[in-house]
Amino acid sequence: MRKILLLELIFACCLIGMVNAQSTTRLVELCAESAGKDATYLKDFVVQLDAAGPDGKAPVAKYSMVLSKNNVYRFTICNADDSEGRAVLQLFDMNVMLGSTYNPSTGKEYKSFDFQCQKTGVYHIFISFIDGKKGTAVAILSYVKTL
Amino acid sequence: MKHHLLTGFVLLFFWGCGQKTQNLSNIVVPEDILNQGINEITDQAMQKIIDNIASPVEVAGLLKKTGVPFNRSLLAPTSYASAYNSAFQKAAALGIFGADLGYLNMYNKTGSVIENLSAIRDIAEDLKIGQFFDFPTLKRLASSRENLDSLMFISVHSYNQMDKYLRENQRGNLSALMIAGVWVEGLYLVTQVVKQYPDKQLIEKIGEQKIILDNLMIILKNYSNDPKFNEYISDIEKIYAEFRNVKIYFEIAEPEAVEKDGKLTIIQHETSIVKMPDETLKKITAVTEEIRNKLIKI
Numbered sequence: 066m067r068k069i070l071l072l073e074l075i076f077a078c079c080l081i082g083m084v085n086a087q088s089t090t091r092l093v094e095l096c097a098e099s100a101g102k103d104a105t106y107l108k109d110f111v112v113q114l115d116a117a118g119p120d121g122k123a124p125v126a127k128y129s130m131v132l133s134k135n136n137v138y139r140f141t142i143c144n145a146d147d148s149e150g151r152a153v154l155q156l157f158d159m160n161v162m163l164g165s166t167y168n169p170s171t172g173k174e175y176k177s178f179d180f181q182c183q184k185t186g187v188y189h190i191f192i193s194f195i196d197g198k199k200g201t202a203v204a205i206l207s208y209v210k211t212l
Numbered sequence: 213m214k215h216h217l218l219t220g221f222v223l224l225f226f227w228g229c230g231q232k233t234q235n236l237s238n239i240v241v242p243e244d245i246l247n248q249g250i251n252e253i254t255d256q257a258m259q260k261i262i263d264n265i266a267s268p269v270e271v272a273g274l275l276k277k278t279g280v281p282f283n284r285s286l287l288a289p290t291s292y293a294s295a296y297n298s299a300f301q302k303a304a305a306l307g308i309f310g311a312d313l314g315y316l317n318m319y320n321k322t323g324s325v326i327e328n329l330s331a332i333r334d335i336a337e338d339l340k341i342g343q344f345f346d347f348p349t350l351k352r353l354a355s356s357r358e359n360l361d362s363l364m365f366i367s368v369h370s371y372n373q374m375d376k377y378l379r380e381n382q383r384g385n386l387s388a389l390m391i392a393g394v395w396v397e398g399l400y401l402v403t404q405v406v407k408q409y410p411d412k413q414l415i416e417k418i419g420e421q422k423i424i425l426d427n428l429m430i431i432l433k434n435y436s437n438d439p440k441f442n443e444y445i446s447d448i449e450k451i452y453a454e455f456r457n458v459k460i461y462f463e464i465a466e467p468e469a470v471e472k473d474g475k476l477t478i479i480q481h482e483t484s485i486v487k488m489p490d491e492t493l494k495k496i497t498a499v500t501e502e503i504r505n506k507l508i509k510i
Binding site for chain 1: 262263264265267269270273274277361364365368369372413416417420423424427462467469475476477478479480481482483484
């Protein structure tokens with residue numbers, strides 16, 4: 066009996082894992098599509114973050130990538146349907162923030178922004194959730210055109 | 213250096229000249245992010261490696277934008293694919309064929325894509341990552357010549373999935389070979405095209421690879437204990453050596469945010485300027501051709 070229960074538990078865990086993988090894959094597809102007809106998908110970043118801890122520090126997912134001069138890139142952020150928090154994507158060159166999908170002073174959120182790159186190099190994107198809520202989101206890096 | 217970085221992470225960003233402005237002065241970069249270096253990469257850290265080091269889409273996009281016609285003779289022969297017998301050769305070839313796939317897709321050469329896709333499928337299956345390569349769907353999309361966006365998306369996404377799986381399953385060495393394969397083939401394509409069409413933007417693209425090569429070498433050197441890898445690193449170092457006369461200068465300027473019709477665009481005004489003597493370009497072209505041909509040889 067215990068063996069059956071254990072097998073059922075393993076099966077349920079596998080099933081949940083598969084469903085989760087499928088739903089994030091679907092979210093990547095939808096998000097890439099929502100980037101627009103003029104954008105060609107390059108990379109996706111699937112982010113699942115916990116809520117901020119007792120210290121109030123919101124978890125941040127960080128990625129590094131090479132961007133090339135004279136290219137226009139589009140950064141798109143999409144929240145999972147069941148995500149508690151709304152994701153924010155910030156683009157950095159070293160320690161200088163170049164752009165963000167969220168302006169905290171106005172509270173305005175952007176689904177995406179384009180970046181006209183004029184310097185080939187390593188850039189960083191940080192993804193977090195507003196007010197340190199927990200959440201799931203997908204960010205898409207797309208190539209729009211060469212200037 | 214660390215101290216310098218620590219003191220510099222409170223951001224004040226001036227959004228000038230745009231139709232609307234944003235004030236993002238209260239965004240703080242976490243310390244641990246600023247302090248993370250890329251100079252030491254452990255096998256575990258391959259999971260968090262720099263993305264987009266070599267992008268077939270961008271290389272092909274640049275070639276297409278400059279108006280250079282498609283040249284089939286530049287592609288790596290897919291007939292060799294079945295003869296590659298080591299995981300090393302297969303992973304490197306996967307990168308090379310991936311770069312060629314981007315070139316074919318960008319020029320809408322869907323008829324020729326099938327051969328390339330078949331070679332990629334065979335190699336991916338040999339490396340036990342075939343589950344990420346949706347060959348039937350790709351073949352259908354390529355054959356129908358419809359929905360090229362989907363063809364491009366699934367191609368690139370499949371590669372990303374394979375790369376991710378390798379990194380997450382202690383096979384980062386194969387991921388590194390794939391990345392290097394894409395990079396070598398991309399450089400080969402651009403240098404060969406420049407021989408016939410010495411376009412300024414293409415030449416600059418070649419020179420900029422000095423920046424990318426620094427990062428690629430860090431990844432490859434992570435596996436220098438493997439003799440086969442060591443030989444490969446020596447080959448890539450030959451290319452690296454030819455880049456020593458490439459000088460890259462930076463002009464510092466503030467970025468600009470422009471919002472129009474609800475769409476936000478960030479315009480970078482800081483720029484990089486590449487200076488490369490003609491002789492250096494010739495040497496880079498020659499050594500890249502040599503290394504790339506060695507890589508695809510059976």
